[in-house]
Structure formats: C-alpha cells, structure tokens
Amino acid sequence: MQSERTIRLFAGAREAVGSDTARVSLPEAATAEEVLQVLARSHPQLSGLLPSCRLVAAQEYLDPAARVPADAELALIPPVSGG
Amino acid sequence: MAAELTVRLVDHAIELQALWQRIADPDCGAQLVFVGATRQRTATERDVLVTRQLAYQAYRPMAEKELRVLLEEAAERWPLRHLVAVHRLGEVPVGQASVAIGLSSPHRGACMEAMPWIMDELKRRVPVWKQEHYDDGSTQWIHR
Secondary structure, eight states: OOEEEEEEOOHHHHHHHTSSEEEEEEOTTOBHHHHHHHHHHHOGGGTTTGGGOEEEETTEEOOTTSBOOSSSOEEEEOOOOOO | OOOEEEEEEESSOOOHHHHHHHHOOTTOSEEEEEEEEOOSEEEOSSOEEEEEEEEEEEOHHHHHHHHHHHHHHHHHHSOOSEEEEEEEOEEEETTSEEEEEEEEESSHHHHHHHHHHHHHHHHHHSOEEEEEEETTSOEEEOOO
16 A cells, blocks of 8 residues: 655755655555655656665654654655754 | 753854853863854865855754754763753854854863764754855755
8 A cells, every 4th residue: 555645855855856845655664765765756856865865754863674654754864964 | 960951943143151151060160162153265176165154954853852862972971061052043144153062061071072072973963954155146055
C-alpha cells in the first residue's frame, strides 16, 4: 500500500522546489534511503542536493536503512550551516 | 551540582549583556562567551566575496531541541555550571552576532575545552542554514 506523505523543505531545497513542502507517495515500510530515492524521481530539481541530505522524522535524524515511522512529521535536511 | 541550560532562537539582535548575566555565578571563576558574527569579506581561490548580510533559516522546533541536547552533552562531559546558546534567525547585517555561546565553570579548563566542541557540533547537526546576500545583489544558500 502506498501512503501520501508531506516532507518539510528548508533552505536550498525549499528554493529549488519553490515550496516549503513536497508531497510524495511512499511504499509501505519505506526506509529513509527509499524516501530520498522517491523524492529524486518526483522532484528532479532536488537531484543535486539530495545525495548530501539527511531525512528527519519527529525531529530525529534517521539512518539510511531505518524505516520511516507512520505518523511522524518528515523533513529533508540539507547540509546545515548555522553559526 | 546540576547545570543550568538556556537555549534561545531569536529574531532580533542578540543581547550579550543579558547572556553575561545569565552565566555569572559567584562559584564560577571562569566565564567564556563566544560570538559568531556576519563577516564582510570571504577570500576564495579566485577572488574576494563581499557580503552585505546573512539570512538564517531554521527548522525551529528541531533546532531548539538539538541545541538543548548539545548543551546537555557538554554538561555531561565537562563540569560546567551555566550553559547558554542563542542563535539569531532572519537577517543579520555585517558585524552583528548570529550566534552566541556562554559558559561558566569553577575553573577555566572546562569552558576552554567545551567551547570549540560545542561550536563544531552546532555546525554539524543543528538544523540552521545561512543564505549569503552578496554586495552584487546575488544570494546563495550555504550547504557545506
């Protein structure tokens, strides 16, 4: 079963997409790595940035092989540059 | 003794006097404040980039949480009594502070060792991004 999910976007990713969110259709029990692959296909304007991005669920960084929890808020985190 | 932690994301100038007051403690012989500010000129291999201002964006709830976790970890590693982290968001003109870290401890070693660790970790994991606004009108999100 596919599920429709919203992923929050920031900084260069937000600028590339022209929106502060991206809608994606994810396979059941998708891993963080698979979510990035789905994003690369649905939003090709992110392709340059995606290899260096991390996925966050419920404000926690996910390992690439970790499954994405069902109800958590998702966010795409490009390399950070605070300070 | 439990450490006192303060984390703030602000949309205005960072109040450094208030930060000094927050880390003051009669039992702390060491008080250290680091301020990161918008730099005007950045030399690259080819030329010199001139910055007019920076604009910071954050994933706010996570940035606050990550800053707090960072200070908690620092307080476990070093005997610090007061730890303050303030990050400014939005536009920060040249010369103004974008980030300020304040630490105090009974002896100086803890502050002096913890400060570079905190700044390195902040730049590695806290979801805040800077956008350069150059003098020629162009802008660039910094992702490295």
